[in-house]
Amino acid sequence: MQISELSDRSGLTVQTIKFYIREELLPKGAAASSTRSEYDERHLERLRLIRALREVGDLPVAAIKRIVAAVDDDTVGMHELFGTTQHAIGPHVLPPDDPHWRAAREDVDALIRELGWRVAGEAPARDLLAQTFVALRRLGFPITLTDLRPYVRAAVTVAEHEIGRVTGDAPRSRTVHSMLVSTVLYEQVLTALHRLAQEDASARRYGSE
Amino acid sequence: MQISELSDRSGLTVQTIKFYIREELLPKGAAASSTRSEYDERHLERLRLIRALREVGDLPVAAIKRIVAAVDDDTVGMHELFGTTQHAIGPHVLPPDDPHWRAAREDVDALIRELGWRVAGEAPARDLLAQTFVALRRLGFPITLTDLRPYVRAAVTVAEHEIGRVTGDAPRSRTVHSMLVSTVLYEQVLTALHRLAQEDASARRYGSE
DNA sequence: AGTCCTGGATAGTGTTGGTATCCAGCCAAG
DNA sequence: CTTGGCTGGATACCAACACTATCCAGGACT
Numbered sequence: 001m002q003i004s005e006l007s008d009r010s011g012l013t014v015q016t017i018k019f020y021i022r023e024e025l026l027p028k029g030a031a032a033s034s035t036r037s038e039y040d041e042r043h044l045e046r047l048r049l050i051r052a053l054r055e056v057g058d059l060p061v062a063a064i065k066r067i068v069a070a071v072d073d074d075t076v077g078m079h080e081l082f083g084t085t086q087h088a089i090g091p092h093v094l095p096p097d098d099p100h101w102r103a104a105r106e107d108v109d110a111l112i113r114e115l116g117w118r119v120a121g122e123a124p125a126r127d128l129l130a131q132t133f134v135a136l137r138r139l140g141f142p143i144t145l146t147d148l149r150p151y152v153r154a155a156v157t158v159a160e161h162e163i164g165r166v167t168g169d170a171p172r173s174r175t176v177h178s179m180l181v182s183t184v185l186y187e188q189v190l191t192a193l194h195r196l197a198q199e200d201a202s203a204r205r206y207g208s209e
Numbered sequence: 210m211q212i213s214e215l216s217d218r219s220g221l222t223v224q225t226i227k228f229y230i231r232e233e234l235l236p237k238g239a240a241a242s243s244t245r246s247e248y249d250e251r252h253l254e255r256l257r258l259i260r261a262l263r264e265v266g267d268l269p270v271a272a273i274k275r276i277v278a279a280v281d282d283d284t285v286g287m288h289e290l291f292g293t294t295q296h297a298i299g300p301h302v303l304p305p306d307d308p309h310w311r312a313a314r315e316d317v318d319a320l321i322r323e324l325g326w327r328v329a330g331e332a333p334a335r336d337l338l339a340q341t342f343v344a345l346r347r348l349g350f351p352i353t354l355t356d357l358r359p360y361v362r363a364a365v366t367v368a369e370h371e372i373g374r375v376t377g378d379a380p381r382s383r384t385v386h387s388m389l390v391s392t393v394l395y396e397q398v399l400t401a402l403h404r405l406a407q408e409d410a411s412a413r414r415y416g417s418e
Numbered sequence: 419a420g421t422c423c424t425g426g427a428t429a430g431t432g433t434t435g436g437t438a439t440c441c442a443g444c445c446a447a448g
Numbered sequence: 449c450t451t452g453g454c455t456g457g458a459t460a461c462c463a464a465c466a467c468t469a470t471c472c473a474g475g476a477c478t
Contacts (some may be wrong), residue, residue: 002454002455003454003455003456004454004455013436013437014454014455015436015437015438016435016436016437018456018457019435019436019437021456022457022458023435028456029456031456033443033444033445033455033456034442034443034444034455034456035442035443035444035445035454035455035456035457036443036444036445036454036455036456037455037456048344048347048348049348051344051347052344052345052347052348054435055302055340055344056340056341056344060434060435061434061435061436062434077415078411078414078415079411079412079414079415079416082407082408082411082415083408086404086408089404093264112405115409117405117406117408117409118408118409118412118413118416119405119408119409119412120408123404123405123408125400125401125402125404125405125408126401126405128397128400128401128404129397129398129401129402129405131264131265131397132265132394132397132398132401135257135260135261135264135265135394136261136390136394138257138260138261139257139258139261139386139390139394140386141386141387141390141394143398147374148398148402150366150367150370151367151395151398151399151402152402152406153366154363154364154366154367154399154402154403155363155399155402155403155405155406156406156410157359157362157363158359158360158363158403158406159403159406159407159409159410160406160410161359162407162410163407163410163411163413163414165356167414177348177349177350178350181345181348181350182407183404183407185341185344185345185348185350186360187400187403187404188337188338188340188341189338189341189352189357189360190360190363190364190399190400190403191334191337191396191399191400192334192335192337192338192341193338193357193360193361193363193364194363194364194367194368194396194399195295195298195332195334195337195392195396196321196326196328196332196334196335196338196364197326197361197364197365197367197368197369198291198368198371198372198391198392199291199292199295199326199327199328199329199332199334200324200326200327200328200368201365201368201369201371201372202287202288202291202372203288203327203328204327204372205287205288205372205376206286206287206288206291207288207327211423211424212423212424212425213423213424222467222468223423223424224467224468224469225466225467225468227425227426228466228467228468230425231426231427232466237425238425240425242424242425242474242475242476243424243425243473243474243475244423244424244425244426244473244474244475244476245423245424245425245474245475245476246424246425263466269465269466270465270466270467271465419478420477420478421476421477421478422475422476422477422478423474423475423476423477424473424474424475424476425472425473425474425475426471426472426473427470427471427472428469428470428471428472429468429469429470429471430467430468430469430470431466431467431468431469432465432466432467432468433464433465433466434463434464434465435462435463435464436461436462436463437460437461437462437463438459438460438461438462439458439459439460439461440457440458440459440460441456441457441458441459442455442456442457443454443455443456444453444454444455444456445452445453445454445455446451446452446453446454447450447451447452447453448449448450448451448452
């Protein structure tokens, strides 16, 4: 397959594909001559993955690069890939040395301990949650454990469902894709349904007609 | 209050505040002389809101501008503000004229009809969901209604909780803030907890030590 | 009187994610 | 065996975004 066919089938321009090769998101094709390379289904599949992570997951190119590097490394296990992905999707806020921030971060850590969750200490999602706590407090809407309970329950239910979906004796590449799909794409599914459910609830509460 | 005090108390630089005034996110202060203006608590509150929407919600400045315009317009009701916010947060993908896309979008519309949800036909979250469906299919992980059920349940539970939190006989500005907090900030709470719960589930499933 | 701060204007910066061009070198069709 | 189109590879360019830096002259405080 030539690059133009790869372009047609992936829906990305030739320039963009070249760009992804330069950025090492996509391996180059097998050189057939000095001005021609051969691409195969694996390239197409990789492009589909890249496109999903970029367009749906809105991940920066640098994050995708780290993810595909882990995908291509057979020594990386499922749980490690998970951590890599979490680090890649961020957020990449370096927490300011602020007492409010430290307090919020401590609340998050306490919550996770209390729930008995096994989560890496440096997981970026801890910072994301802490950052949100700080903002909520600044706005005069302090968060309470009671407020959090429905979120925790929802998150647990959904997460368990997702990990169950990944499990299976499929080949590694399939399992790996499944994991990325569960974390990155289904996060969007949850977000979208959350927004839609909110609009419905709002319509019920405030809507007249 | 001078602009320097506003800067200190909001944690934003003077330049940034000037920039927000230029961009009409923040009204200018009351001119006290040709080179001095007076700012009050409302300016500070507005800056806190802007900061939360930017840093936590990651909303573009243009979106925040539309939101605060609706906030400041007393004729805009709660549900309208809701719609404005949803449009502002996007996504702003103009759906391609693609049969796969149209099919996915039809699936989304059918799902919403089936659930009996009252959601605007042009709600961007419909497109977000459809876009995700397309990507999932392209990657060979088609979604089924069964897959979706836990997400729907989680979304409904959480959304109901949120709308309940907004309700109350507080002054409009408080209610309006509450609604924005619920939609933009609690979305991040849900996302963060989802990621943390996933990591825990993954650790349980794959973790050795 | 001197120093600092301010509003307002204009210009510049760094990052991100591509696009656009150009150049030979090939390859296949006529 | 030439001609037209496609290629790999390199370089330059671009637009959007969210600030950031400078400059200016006019107050204000000390």
